[in-house]
Amino acid sequence: MSLSIEEGLRLVREYGAAEHGLAVLVTSGRDAPSVSVVNAGVLPHPVTGDPTVAFVARGATAKLTNLRKDPRATLVFRSGWEWVAARGPVELAGPDDPLAGVDLRQLLRDIYLAAGGEHPDLDEYDRAMAAERRTAVLLKPARFTTNPPGT
Numbered sequence: 001m002s003l004s005i006e007e008g009l010r011l012v013r014e015y016g017a018a019e020h021g022l023a024v025l026v027t028s029g030r031d032a033p034s035v036s037v038v039n040a041g042v043l044p045h046p047v048t049g050d051p052t053v054a055f056v057a058r059g060a061t062a063k064l065t066n067l068r069k070d071p072r073a074t075l076v077f078r079s080g081w082e083w084v085a086a087r088g089p090v091e092l093a094g095p096d097d098p099l100a101g102v103d104l105r106q107l108l109r110d111i112y113l114a115a116g117g118e119h120p121d122l123d124e125y126d127r128a129m130a131a132e133r134r135t136a137v138l139l140k141p142a143r144f145t146t147n148p149p150g151t
Contacts, residue, residue, distance in 0.1 A: 001148050003084070008144025009051050011084040013042050015077035021115035025055070026074040027066035034066050040075055041114030045138060046093070046102045052138045053086045054111045059095075059133030067092060073139055081147070088142035094135025105129070107136045 003011070016023065021039040028034070040055035053075055057063050067073060067090055074087045093099035093107055108129045109122060119125045 001146055003144040003146055005051070005141060005144065008084060008086060008141060008146075009042055009053075011082075011144070011146060012053055012075075012077050012086055015079040015082065015084060016041055017116065018079040019077065021117070022077075023055070024076040024078075025063060026076070027063055028070040028072070029062070029066055034062055036063060038063075038075075039112075039115040039117065040077075041111065041116065043110050043114040045140070046107050046110075047099070050140065053141055054136060054138045055115065056108055056111050056129070057094075057135050057137055059135070063137075064092070064135055067137065068097075073137070075139060082149075084144055084146040086139060086141045086144055088140045090140070091138045092135050093138065095130075095133050097135055099136075102136075104136065108134055111136055 021041055023038055023040045025036050025038045026033050038055040042053055045052040071090045073090050074085050076085045093102050105126050
């Protein structure tokens with residue numbers, strides 16, 4: 001069942017909050033879809049201000065390799081048997097993927113907070129993100145789908 005962007009974002013926020021920001025990420029792998037679990041949340045795009053569904057990826061990972069080859073992804077959020085999938089193109093912002101006009105340190109913090117994270121020492125968080133060469137992944141939701149209510 002297709003949803004409007006507004007309704008899809010509402011469900012992402014709702015289900016994300018219920019499940020500590022956990023989402024299933026699907027990217028195009030070498031021979032088949034590649035799947036992993038990430039912490040994600042909704043926030044304004046750091047350049048355009050448009051609603052974005054974002055997560056942070058560790059440096060040299062299959063997810064980033066896949067997204068560099070085919071910059072599209074699906075994120076699936078769930079709460080119980082209810083789920084919503086956000087699909088669309090992605091942009092990367094990181095040490096190997098500079099995005100003009102973006103303060104990477106602040107963007108990584110913003111994504112962490114949008115995904116429900118809390119950290120007692122954000123300076124330590126910043127050091128860990130830099131050491132691990134973390135990259136922000138910004139999904140521009142082009143389509144949302146969900147299961148019919150009560151299924």
